Amino acid sequence: MPASLSLKIALSLLRARLGQTVVAAAGVTFGIAMFIALVSFMTGLNKLLDGLILNRIPHIRLYQEIKPSPVQPVDLSKKYRRHQNFIRSIKPRDRGREIRNSQLIMRAIQADPQVVDVAPKLVTQVFYTTGTIELGGVMDGIVPAAEENLFRLSDYVITGNLNDLTTVANSIIIGKGIADKMLVEPGDIIQVSTGMGQQALLKVVGIVQFGIAEIDNIQSYTALSTAQKIQGKPPAYITDIQVKLKDITQAPAIGLEYAKLFRLEAMDLQKANTQFETGSNIRSIISYAVGVTLLIVAGFGIYNILNMLIYEKMDAIAILKATGFSGRDVRFIFISLSLIIGIAGGILGLGLGYVLSVIINHIPFQIESLPTIQTYPVNFNPLYYFIGISFALITTYIAGFFPARKASKVDPVVIIRGK
Amino acid sequence: MDNIVLEAVSINKYFYDPVKFRVLSDISFKIEHGEFVSVAGKSGCGKSTLLYILSTMDTDYEGELYLHGEALHQKTANDLARIRNEKIGFVFQFHYLIEEFNVLKNVMLPGLKLAKHSRPELESRALNHLKRLDVADQALKMPHQLSGGQKQRVAIARAMINDPLVIMGDEPTGNLDKKNSDLVFAIFRELCQDKKQSLLIVTHDTDFALRTNRTIQMEDGKILS
Ligand SMILES: Nc1ncnc2c1ncn2[C@@H]1O[C@H](COP(=O)(O)OP(=O)(O)OP(=O)(O)O)[C@@H](O)[C@H]1O
Ligand SMILES: [Mg+2]
Numbered sequence: 301m302p303a304s305l306s307l308k309i310a311l312s313l314l315r316a317r318l319g320q321t322v323v324a325a326a327g328v329t330f331g332i333a334m335f336i337a338l339v340s341f342m343t344g345l346n347k348l349l350d351g352l353i354l355n356r357i358p359h360i361r362l363y364q365e366i367k368p369s370p371v372q373p374v375d376l377s378k379k380y381r382r383h384q385n386f387i388r389s390i391k392p393r394d395r396g397r398e399i400r401n402s403q404l405i406m407r408a409i410q411a412d413p414q415v416v417d418v419a420p421k422l423v424t425q426v427f428y429t430t431g432t433i434e435l436g437g438v439m440d441g442i443v444p445a446a447e448e449n450l451f452r453l454s455d456y457v458i459t460g461n462l463n464d465l466t467t468v469a470n471s472i473i474i475g476k477g478i479a480d481k482m483l484v485e486p487g488d489i490i491q492v493s494t495g496m497g498q499q500a501l502l503k504v505v506g507i508v509q510f511g512i513a514e515i516d517n518i519q520s521y522t523a524l525s526t527a528q529k530i531q532g533k534p535p536a537y538i539t540d541i542q543v544k545l546k547d548i549t550q551a552p553a554i555g556l557e558y559a560k561l562f563r564l565e566a567m568d569l570q571k572a573n574t575q576f577e578t579g580s581n582i583r584s585i586i587s588y589a590v591g592v593t594l595l596i597v598a599g600f601g602i603y604n605i606l607n608m609l610i611y612e613k614m615d616a617i618a619i620l621k622a623t624g625f626s627g628r629d630v631r632f633i634f635i636s637l638s639l640i641i642g643i644a645g646g647i648l649g650l651g652l653g654y655v656l657s658v659i660i661n662h663i664p665f666q667i668e669s670l671p672t673i674q675t676y677p678v679n680f681n682p683l684y685y686f687i688g689i690s691f692a693l694i695t696t697y698i699a700g701f702f703p704a705r706k707a708s709k710v711d712p713v714v715i716i717r718g719k
Numbered sequence: 720m721d722n723i724v725l726e727a728v729s730i731n732k733y734f735y736d737p738v739k740f741r742v743l744s745d746i747s748f749k750i751e752h753g754e755f756v757s758v759a760g761k762s763g764c765g766k767s768t769l770l771y772i773l774s775t776m777d778t779d780y781e782g783e784l785y786l787h788g789e790a791l792h793q794k795t796a797n798d799l800a801r802i803r804n805e806k807i808g809f810v811f812q813f814h815y816l817i818e819e820f821n822v823l824k825n826v827m828l829p830g831l832k833l834a835k836h837s838r839p840e841l842e843s844r845a846l847n848h849l850k851r852l853d854v855a856d857q858a859l860k861m862p863h864q865l866s867g868g869q870k871q872r873v874a875i876a877r878a879m880i881n882d883p884l885v886i887m888g889d890e891p892t893g894n895l896d897k898k899n900s901d902l903v904f905a906i907f908r909e910l911c912q913d914k915k916q917s918l919l920i921v922t923h924d925t926d927f928a929l930r931t932n933r934t935i936q937m938e939d940g941k942i943l944s
Contacts, residue, residue, distance in 0.1 A: 302831070302834055305831050305834075315819065316818070512838075532898040562869020572913070615815060615817075616818070618815070619815045619817055620810050620815070620817075621800070621831070622774070622776060622803070622811075622831055623801075623803070623804060623828060623829040623877070624800050624805065624807075624833070625804070625832055627797075628797060629800075685860050711776075713776050716771075716776075716811060716815070716889075717767065
């Protein structure tokens with residue numbers, strides 16, 4: 301049978317029940333629209349929250365750690381090889397947290413095609429002092445351009461300019477929490493003293509806010525050279541090498557490789573952030589579950605309406621069969637009927653879902669701790685639209701399948717006799 | 720044998736609900752090409768049951784059935800649907816038209832399914848049939864806007880659309896008044912004479928039966944003559 305014929309028959313049957321058809325399609329529309337709006341919003345929020353943490357963490361961080369020598373002299377003795385040895389005569393020696401040969405290592409990593417960029421960092425424990433107030437904190441000596449490449453740091457600099465760290469000598473950008481507590485603002489001078497006792501007066505050129513109080517209360521940034529100068533260290537002295545990869549999923553493997561190669565410790569993003577993954581997974585699962593439930597409910601609506609339609613159109617089905625339409629043809633007609641509802645409702649649903657997402661995306665959402673966010677975040681990912689329409693088609697197909705099978709089994713003799 | 724359109728060989732049928740009951744016993748007969756045959760008999764003797772079997776809609780029977788030499792009793796449901804579409808026209812007592820389609824579309828539907836002719840060709844064929852049956856002016860109306868007699872003529876036009884080997888009718892005039900049933904009879908008569916159309920019509924109406932070429936008399940599921 302030509303497909304156009306069965307489609308035509310399906311459409312005319314639908315026209316006879318226009319009201320209910322519209323209601324059924326509206327169910328699908330609503331289901332898909334909510335699914336899309338919900339998932340887009342939820343994943344947008346997830347991205348935002350994850351970004352809050354993940355953007356600040358390098359894909360791989362290489363550093364030096366103080367740890368005891370794994371091989372003690374007694375282990376070398378043949379006599380005690382099979383014994384449980386607990387004499388540890390070599391104590392850990394503090395070689396500092398310096399990464400040796402840092403220039404070479406950085407150049408080698410930079411040359412790796414899997415790497416987007418590397419940034420050096422010199423982390424120093426410090427006290428910030430103005431007047432009589434003294435606050436503990438961490439001062440990172442950074443190369444502003446590299447840091448910007450890796451972490452978009454300037455997004456979080458709420459007053460002042462990240463580049464001033466390079467242009468203004470002896471400058472510092474301090475966390476919002478520190479600024480608030482010490483009542484300083486750009487232009488003021490604060491005193492920074494290191495754990496080793498070195499002191500320096502630095503000019504505040506900006507304030508940084510990540511939206512996480514524990515960090516905003518202690519973190520400050522200065523130029524790498526300034527940090528080295530304060531501590532009286534040579535220009536190659538750094539404590540961390542931060543690496544950004546092209547493929548984030550490769551972080552653990554590459555981290556391991558670097559650790560072995562350069563004899564450093566490596567911390568990869570995945571290791572540092574397992575808990576965030578689970579949080580966002582749960583949010584995604586909830587939004588998928590709600591969306592899918594809506595679509596299933598819409599599917600039941602279609603099922604009901606088709607069932608009703610079949611009881612109403614028994615005569616038509618009997619005539620079709622008596623005049624030579626096979627059970628397969630009849631089934632095809634009713635499945636097309638269901639799919640017409642699904643496709644029409646689905647496409648409208650995609651539109652409505654998009655509109656809802658845009659509306660959500662325009663609702664103002666400003667909180668103190670998220671300076672870069674003006675409105676609710678929405679993730680406009682075509683994938684969700686694809687999933688939405690696929691699921692709608694699958695649901696309507698299944699909803700149509702059973703009534704269609706029933707229709708295909710209608711015995712025309714029974715109907716004709718019944719008259 | 721080429722001249723035999725429809726042949727039934729010892730057809731038996733049983734109903735099992737509520738008790739086993741033999742509706743048709745050893746029904747055998749032949750219809751020749753261009754013959755106008757009626758089936759008559761008391762109410763409940765099994766005429767409709769027989770016709771549903773002959774029209775291939777009912778496949779639950781014993782015996783053999785041949786349409787133009789083609790054995791029907793072994794075919795699958797899909798094959799039977801195709802055969803019904805192409806080779807058998809059916810006219811019901813209640814003028815079963817599809818309410819959602821207009822008259823023209825109703826007539827064209829089996830032709831569209833067969834897809835042997837193009838749509839414009841089918842349309843002109845359908846209009847020709849409607850004209851011959853004197854309902855061409857109703858072509859664009861919906862079924863519910865027609866009288867009973869008109870509907871029955873439309874149903875006949877639909878039965879003819881694919882030039883079937885045989886047209887079957889289950890009391891096609893049973894629901895019509897004298898004037899209309901005479902009209903329908905005249906149409907069948909004419910089809911038989913002009914187009915050598917074979918017809919097998921079940922009827923209560925002895926008057927109707929007497930005017931056909933041949934009458935198959937049934938009683939209690941058996942053929943008397
Ligand atoms: N589905 C069924 N189950 C059981 N018995 C049936 C069924 N359909 C019909 N019968 C019985 O089979 C017999 C024949 O029925 P059928 O409809 O063929 O009669 P008919 O000759 O067409 O009668 P009428 O002239 O009144 O239409 C009747 O006795 C009827 O009660
Ligand atoms: Mg009957």
